[in-house]
Amino acid sequence: MSELDLPMKSGTRRGRLSAGLLGVSWMVEHVHVVQVSEIIAFMYVLSWYFLRRDREIEAGVVLGLACTFKLFPGVLVLFLLLSKRYKGFVAACSSYLPIAVVMTARYGIGSWRLFSQQQAPMVQYWAGDVRNSSIVGVVAHPLKPTCEYQTVRTSFPVQRIRELPHSAPPAVLWGALAAVVLLAILWWVSRHDAKRRATIDGPFALF
DSSP states (O other): OOTTHHHHHHHHHHHHHHHHHHHSHHHHHHHHTTOOHHHHHHHHHHHHHHHTTTOHHHHHHHHHHHHTTOSTTHHHHHHHHHTTOHHHHHHHHHHHHHHHHHHHHHHOTHHHHHHHHHHHHHHHHHHTOTTOOSHHHHHHGGGSOTTOOOOOOTTOOGGGGGGSOOOOHHHHHHHHHHHHHHHHHHHHHHHHHHTSGGGOHHHHHHO
């Protein structure tokens, strides 16, 4: 086997692995709903990589860009602020805000209000769904019938989104409260290690 054959065969194996990954049910569903959590997870790894090398500006930029996909990476931006990595916090805000400003200028300030209105029914629906393993889901599951499971057709029109079966608002609120309390506890137990580069792994993973 020549050295020129090695990259090709290695690339073939990676291609087969990628094809197999794209064929599993959970990845198909992620692609179907335009799920971008894998990209955000990769940005988490990059941010951790930079923090381990005292490059907090780069870590902040990556987290700020992650927030342009979804807002939940903001928890790690809060982590930068709490751990007194102010340069990283400012870098995160500086990479997020220009994109947010451009998009708001293009679609109008009303787009934020419209997003909130359209998102609320989906949150109520997914909070109690059996596939939701988030903190809110764990809290919401006992508050609704155990055997209840309803599917939504892929062609379900956006206009009828409020007709989706949903969890009671208290379930979502209790779940959100549990998440905030847990976040506060995590910071309390990891606050000392979070401020040192050598011991940042555990606190970063917890957040």
